[in-house]
Amino acid sequence: MKIRFILNGETKVIDVEADRRVIDVIREDLGLTGTKEACGRGECGSCTILVDGSPKLSCLMLAAQLEGREIITIEGIKKDSDMHPIQEAFIKHGAVQCGFCTPGMVLVSFDLLKRNKKPSRDEIREAISGNLCRCTGYQKIVDAIEAAAKREL
Amino acid sequence: MYQDYLGEVKKLLHGKDYKVVGKNVIRVDAIEKVTGRAKYTTDFIIENALIVRAVRSPYPHALIKKINKKPAFKIPGVVAVIIGDDIPGENQCGYYLDDQPLIATDKVRYIGDIVALVVAKDKESAWAGADAVEVKYEELPAVFDPKEALKGDFKIHNRKSPGDVKVIKGDVEQAFKECDVIVENIYKPGSQDHAYLETEAAIAIPEAQDGILVISTNQGPFRTRNAVARVLGKPQSQVRVITPYIGGGFGGKDTYGPIISSLAAVAAEITRQPAMIVHTRYDSFVYHFKRCPFEIRFKSGATKDGKLKAIEVDYLCDCGGYAAHVIGLLKRAAYHSTGVYEIPNCNVQGIAVYTNNLPVAAFNGFGNPQMLFAVESQMDLLAEKLNIDPVEFRLKNALVPGSRTGTNQLLDHSVGIKELISKVAKKADWVKKRSKQKRWQSETKKRGIGIGCSWHGCGTTGFKHDWAGASVILNPDGSVTYSTGIVEIGQGTITSHAMMVAETLGIPYEWVKVELNDTSRMPDSGETHAQRGAFIGGTAAVDAALKLRKKLNKLASEILKCDEDEITIEDGIAYSLNDASKKISFNDLVREMYQRGISPAEYGFIKARRGYPDPDTGQGDPYAAYTFGCTIAEVEIDIETGEVNVLRLYPGVAAGKILQPDVVRGQINGCAMLGLGYSLTEVVERENGKMVNPSFTDYLIPTIMDKPEIAEFISVEDEYKYSGYGAKGVGEIAFIATPLAVANAVYDAIGVRFYDLPISAEKVYFALKRK
């Protein structure tokens, strides 16, 4: 079927099978490989994308659900050519190790800071509680999000 | 042959403070990773790549009577069905021993053993094809308990054990007679899944001159290359392995990388088309090899003045259907079985046993978390019997410079454990918190504090080689191209290499570009495991950079007309220390090298400074140097539910020079959480050797909600002379100490000792009920 949606600010019209997973559409058909698949069943948060501004798991979405939506992936959150302050904070605070969880972590933080300009540490924990990371022990991810909120970069 | 790299570097830098090493820099890979540009294996999307799906045995032990490929070809997209006999080279992929066919031909030895590959145009056809292949098996009696396997009439291979190990020192029998206290117990630390977020994957692409290019999730590009060359029957030069970013390894991809790469390569070679194999999370949980479960009988004795006298240890490693990584981890466990203590009499015997369980992999700690769990539990039990504080007891026996290990290795320097224990204990406020009187507790919650000490030899264990290469090219504009045989699996090693190269050359860190890991650029550099990435690989980097630095110094002295010893290079400027007006920029200096025909490129190559212990006595020097760890844990136990809540961890390491504090802090935090999982929640449930809880819902790795407060780590920088900048490894040590500390803290809280890991809430609950 033909699907029309906005991806990282650009209108896309694609012809795909309606039941193709969104993660495959984004990665394989559209070549944006920043979105990662780690479980394929909604348990890890690695495949997070923003759909009309809210974080959604792209491994659980089907292509038909893209129709008319506005999608933002990790490739789309930067402002112009610069990095987004959250990305800068992740770098500065050493919140990146293997990096496989990072796109998902950055996108849920993006959503959190949009909803809540001054999140407490507990609110930050809550926000990333659906995202698994096997490398960092989470500490620096929380530090980074906190710093981004305070714009202490 | 073994250079005092630390001394040489210090001399070259005229004893000045480091400009880059020891500072926090932006990781080489950070920007790509936060922007989603970093490429992992499956991000290399190859047009028209064929998809490979393995046909796996549903039986743990069976003869393969017949394989019928035909039904698979009824599925339109199927291109090839490959069985063991089709493999062009040798059908063999054993890690240390040649006991594992890549594709089984006569029998299967665990649920999941591969019997055929289906290669198809798309995923659906490959999966359907794999289901369609008909395999006739004749079931054989299977065994899942290593003790039964040893005793009973089972024949998995033509021998029951792939290997054993001994460490024999002093007179254990006599020594136990002289002991005032003796403690003996059986410990059963369990398995664990690596659960890295990126599952295993490989892409193989036919290249020019009959070559094959492999892009894969591996921690050992050269081992992968060699494995692929072997199954394809090609010389190693015909196989090129590119290792992109890896989404976590922890040892698992060391074991499984060569296997999955070989599967893709065989498919690509036979079809002469690009072929790709990707594990789903289910595949990863159920089929990739995991941590080895141990059963350890541990007897230790001490005199009443608190001195350890003797240990007697025998243990079994259940290696599953093939030896895979067991030989190495079996030996490593034996060589560390004294713990961080001086013990004059040892009788340690370990044996690996084949069963029909899933085989075992390398995994952070490599046998040491299992062995040291027993060691550190014994330490607390002895201390209790002796009525000595556990910290004091450890300090009385800790290794110091001049000590000899259980393998009789003389530790002449770089032994910071004693200082480390004291510092960690002080930071954790041990004395006060350990005193029962002042302790906070309620009707339903009990608190406790415990200590665990670990050590881990850096580099591979002394029964195989340990070497690595690196190359540095100075470009005409002064920028630097660096290549290493070490892989970036998230640990941050390539950043530390770039830092050491920059420091050694006297240039800003940003001038060094680290190339993608490619076996065609580098001599065999071994694997990225065993805490050797910075230790051995980094020293090769320093070796290459030092060679160039010496040439640069000489050239600068000629140009500036002064003595070579006067020259220093800092921030990209070479100048005379006696007369700073005599100077030349690094770029000009490099251009001058080109002009004068002096080679601007160098390889570094390093072999670890260690020996090969005697196979009968285990006496010798199995490692070049040891990293030490000490962690103190505070726990709170809910006695109504049995849940163990870790409140705080105080980690510490004596890991030589800390090259990049931020990276090390990250590793220590990550290790602590990996260790918490092993301590408390990560249970690999098995039926007939097959994991039956293969999802993140049922296999519980720590989430942010499980994270305790982790104190800033303590570091004792006990530099090692023969490595670049005196660094030792740090990637595994903090992991190992965590479960030991947690187990001891649990005992302190509720007075119940657990002899197996993990200590699940269920176990605690029932233990308390029994009490």
Ligand code: FES
């Ligand atoms: S890949 Fe979608 S939640 Fe794990």
Ligand code: FES
């Ligand atoms: S950095 Fe590796 S999973 Fe988070």
